[in-house]
Amino acid sequence: MFGCSLGICSAKRKSAATPPVAFPDFGSNLLHKDYLGYGRVFEDSAGTVVVDALNDPVGRIVDYSGLDNHSVQSTSSRRPLLRLDSGGRIYLNHDRIDDCMTLATLDAGTYTCGFSAWDMVQVFEVFHKTTGVFQWNSADTHSRILIQGSLTGPQETELRAWLESRRLASGLTDVFRIHCGGSSVNLTVTESADSGSSWLLGDGQTATGTSCVKTITAPQTLIYRAVDPTKISIINWSSKNLFGLVDLSKLTQVTTVYLSGNTFSGCLDLTYNTILQTFYAANNLFGGKLNLSTNTQLTMLQVGNNQFTGDIDISTNVALITVSFVTNQFSGFTGTVASTVDNFQVQNNLLTQVAVDAILLAFVNAGRITGTRILNLGGTGNAAPSATGLGYKATLVSRGWTVTHN
Amino acid sequence: MSDYNISCVLIVPANLQYAGNVLGESLGHGTGTYSIALARVSRSDILSYYAAHSWVRPDFIQLIQAGQSGILPQELLDRGFTAEQVMLFLSQVILSARNYGEPLEHFNSVLESNGLVRYGTV
Numbered sequence: 001m002f003g004c005s006l007g008i009c010s011a012k013r014k015s016a017a018t019p020p021v022a023f024p025d026f027g028s029n030l031l032h033k034d035y036l037g038y039g040r041v042f043e044d045s046a047g048t049v050v051v052d053a054l055n056d057p058v059g060r061i062v063d064y065s066g067l068d069n070h071s072v073q074s075t076s077s078r079r080p081l082l083r084l085d086s087g088g089r090i091y092l093n094h095d096r097i098d099d100c101m102t103l104a105t106l107d108a109g110t111y112t113c114g115f116s117a118w119d120m121v122q123v124f125e126v127f128h129k130t131t132g133v134f135q136w137n138s139a140d141t142h143s144r145i146l147i148q149g150s151l152t153g154p155q156e157t158e159l160r161a162w163l164e165s166r167r168l169a170s171g172l173t174d175v176f177r178i179h180c181g182g183s184s185v186n187l188t189v190t191e192s193a194d195s196g197s198s199w200l201l202g203d204g205q206t207a208t209g210t211s212c213v214k215t216i217t218a219p220q221t222l223i224y225r226a227v228d229p230t231k232i233s234i235i236n237w238s239s240k241n242l243f244g245l246v247d248l249s250k251l252t253q254v255t256t257v258y259l260s261g262n263t264f265s266g267c268l269d270l271t272y273n274t275i276l277q278t279f280y281a282a283n284n285l286f287g288g289k290l291n292l293s294t295n296t297q298l299t300m301l302q303v304g305n306n307q308f309t310g311d312i313d314i315s316t317n318v319a320l321i322t323v324s325f326v327t328n329q330f331s332g333f334t335g336t337v338a339s340t341v342d343n344f345q346v347q348n349n350l351l352t353q354v355a356v357d358a359i360l361l362a363f364v365n366a367g368r369i370t371g372t373r374i375l376n377l378g379g380t381g382n383a384a385p386s387a388t389g390l391g392y393k394a395t396l397v398s399r400g401w402t403v404t405h406n
Numbered sequence: 407m408s409d410y411n412i413s414c415v416l417i418v419p420a421n422l423q424y425a426g427n428v429l430g431e432s433l434g435h436g437t438g439t440y441s442i443a444l445a446r447v448s449r450s451d452i453l454s455y456y457a458a459h460s461w462v463r464p465d466f467i468q469l470i471q472a473g474q475s476g477i478l479p480q481e482l483l484d485r486g487f488t489a490e491q492v493m494l495f496l497s498q499v500i501l502s503a504r505n506y507g508e509p510l511e512h513f514n515s516v517l518e519s520n521g522l523v524r525y526g527t528v
Contacts (some may be wrong), residue, residue, distance in 0.1 A: 047435070053408040054408060055408035055410055055411065055461075056408040056410060057410055057461060073436075074436040074437065075430075075435065075436035075437060075438055075439055075441075075461035076430075076434075076435035076436055076439070076460060077416075077430070077435065077439050077458040077459065078436075078438075078439075078441070078458075078460075079460075081408075081410065081461060095459050095461070095509040095510065095513075096509070096510045097442065097459040097509060097510055097513050098441055098442055098458060099459075099460055181508040181510055181511060182511065206517075218507065218508045218511065219508055241510075241511070243510075264511060283527055305526070305527055306508075329527055348526065359469075
């Protein structure tokens with residue numbers, strides 16, 4: 001059974017009419033490439049016990065980059081399981097509690113991750129601050145790619161095409177392909193005009209219109225479709241026991257999105273959501289860099305308690321008032337801060353002293369002298385400001401700011 | 407089909423995190439088993455427990471039950487652990503095992519029933 005699932009069946013897929021998509025040539029920048037299958041996954045991190053049954057834990061995934069950068073998990077309790085999705089594809093199933101795969105060591109720097117999953121394909125950058133163990137995002141994937149540095153546009157297009165070839169294609173009207181881990185689904189979208197919304201659950205239940213309320217046996221896949229997704233204005237799905245990868249690219253006219261308190265993973269691409277005003281996604285498993293450059297109308301941003309990396313840059317968010325980056329892995333800061341920003345929480349990150357000083361200076365330059373005026377740079381992980389930074393702090397305090405730092 | 411079909415939640419007081427991790431390592435389960443910081447609902451600002459979740463086989467549950475009765479596997483005896491040490495440790499461990507449902511739902515229900523929350527959740 002298992003051998004068929006992993007070997008024969010995948011061979012049949014390859015012989016279908018669609019020609020195989022060639023893997024792009026990234027040269028020596030390709031650091032990890034996996035695709036799950038028999039002989040490619042092991043129960044232990046040393047690679048001595050081959051996974052020979054679905055639902056077995058995975059301690060090692062063979063790397064096909066040629067560099068032997070195998071993904072490993074040496075702690076038994078943190079090993080994901082190997083499972084079969086509804087499309088008949090083998091994937092890595094994380095418990096969304098403590099499971100993750102790692103690379104034993106990776107130099108500090110910027111990398112590009114590529115994921116192929118039942119939900120969608122994602123390509124995104126991550127910043128690895130310190131040379132050492134690299135922890136993969138706990139997305140449930142068919143294949144994972146890691147490439148040193150950034151990709152050119154054509155390279156990203158080619159990589160996406162290859163990753164898409166690893167999964168069953170999404171429907172043209174699919175907006176969200178996610179999962180529900182609870183005993184019920186109760187989801188609603190708000191629309192500005194008829195979007196032609198419909199819902200399809202993995203157990204065959206369906207709904208039409210803006211709401212889907214069903215009793216289910218967890219977990220279930222959930223596909224939300226809209227004929228015209230530009231008519232969707234509000235998504236309010238906080239604490240709905242949802243997980244999987246999130247694709248907001250079709251919601252180009254959405255103004256308010258609440259996703260907090262679920263266990264979504266992968267990256268967050270908000271670059272298509274140019275009129276987004278309120279975005280809450282705290283307490284999830286999102287990772288990678290966070291690009292906010294096109295969200296010029298954003299006023300409220302809450303993305304605390306995720307795994308975001310890299311620099312914070314809110315230069316173009318000229319309407320921003322309240323922002324929380326609490327408990328992530330941000331390490332740098334670039335750009336400026338708008339004078340509208342009144343409450344900025346970034347405690348429990350990995351900010352360097354340069355970054356802490358730069359944030360303090362940016363707030364001095366913003367010149368705000370009214371309102372709540374809270375700036376929190378403290379907590380575990382952030383560096384203390386320099387003497388120069390303390391001078392900026394003094395200026396802010398004289399303007400009525402409450403500044404917390406290490 | 408795999409026999410890793412039991413969802414197992416283990417929670418230890420924070421002062422026993424190291425001991426729990428050493429025990430896990432001694433049994434060949436690797437380092438850092440107890441990695442999820444928890445707090446009491448009533449004092450969410452104080453880190454007071456660490457938790458782990460794992461899919462396990464029935465023999466793992468039998469191993470713990472034996473340990474609660476003072477019967478240790480050879481791996482622990484070889485490492486110098488005594489039955490008393492392990493029994494004392496296990497007496498302070500919150501253990502929940504079940505073979506149905508989603509692991510996260512299981513984990514959250516164990517936290518709730520023991521008055522615990524994730525430490526540092528915003």
